[in-house]
Amino acid sequence: MLGTNIAAPDFTLHATPDQKFSLSELKGKNVILAFYPADWSPVCGDQMSLYNEMHRFFNKYNAEILGISVDGKWCHAAFREARKLHFTLLADFEPKGAIAKKYGVYNEKEGRSERALFVLDDEGIIRWSYLSPVGINPGADGILEALELISRKK
Amino acid sequence: MPGLKPPFSKADHYKGDLESAVQLLEYGDFQCPHCGAAHPMLKKIEKRFGSRMLFIFRHFPLSELHPYAKIAAIASEAAARQGSFWEIFDLIFENQSRLNREMLLGLAKSLHLNLKKFQTDLEDPALAEKVESDFESGILSGVNGTPSFYINGEKYNGPYTFESLSLAVDQAIEDSSRSV
Secondary structure: OOOOOOEOOOOEEEEEOOEEEEHHHHOOOEEEEEEOOOOOOOOOOOHHHHHHOOHHHHHHOOEEEEEEEOOOHHHHHHHHHHHOOOOEEEEOOOOOOHHHHHOOOEEOOOOEEOOEEEEEOOOOEEEEEEEOOOOOOOOOHHHHHHHHHHHHHO | OOEOOOOOOOOOEEEOOOOOOEEEEEEEOOOOHHHHHHHHHHHHHHHHHHHHEEEEEEEOOOOOOOOOHHHHHHHHHHHHOOOOHHHHHHHHHHOHHHOOHHHHHHHHHHOOOOHHHHHHHHOOHHHHHHHHHHHHHHHHOOOOOOOEEEEOOEEEOOOOOHHHHHHHHHHHHHHHHHHO
8 A cells, every 4th residue: 555755646437427537636736536446335324325425524624535436437427426426536447546556445355345544635645544343434533633734734 | 453542522412421431332323234234133222231331423424425414414413403313213214214304303393393493504514514523533433334332441242233233232241341
């Protein structure tokens, strides 16, 4: 897993069926990269739904969140619509898990990414990262603490 | 391990004995089916531990997922202003499947609340802010879904079954008696 104080590798992935999105487009903003295993997690109040309630908090820190999993762009589109998600989900689909591998959070055995969080500052430097234990939704307290630290350093 | 931020205070909704050995706190959402399912289980927990346990509730409405979660939370705050928080709390969960604004007004009526005041309070931004501030405390405390439980300020990560939760409460009672 990539450590802190290094530049986050850039990438370009599908954000919607007909749009691609590059990390570098968010220069000047703090970014939360949320790698997660799969769309359609069965629990209510799952990780992505939790982040969906948090735009107010992320806005306060000039931060944008991106969800990334190996699900395809059409799957993401249906998932976003069903859960009414307001933030971008990226499809790390082809080649499968390439970006998760770059960030060191791909699980070869299961063929999916781990549940991992990276918080980048507005220059694209990784300032905090966290690998969540299997099956445990990490919540958002760590993300907010990291954003608070970034904002205090300014 | 995430702990409760801020810790319990009398500004929270609580029931039981303030001097009791264990504080069980729930972050919940009135429209969340898992919270609805946990409600009768929590009743059993309360019954079992009686005065040995203080039960506390904080709001954690997932409003994007549950369109009536926030208004239900505000309605419970409006009822609290008339001394009926725990009464409406039970009624909302017991009637969760038909939750909407009309239903909340009906519950207020059945509790013989002053309806005019109740309706005015539903629009009071101070109550919406109270709900928001509970939500924010939940985020800072590491709430990762609903219901989330804290026992004496420590997050409980086990399953929401009577057996598992009462075991954890038992353990906390034992720990507190040992440390005295």
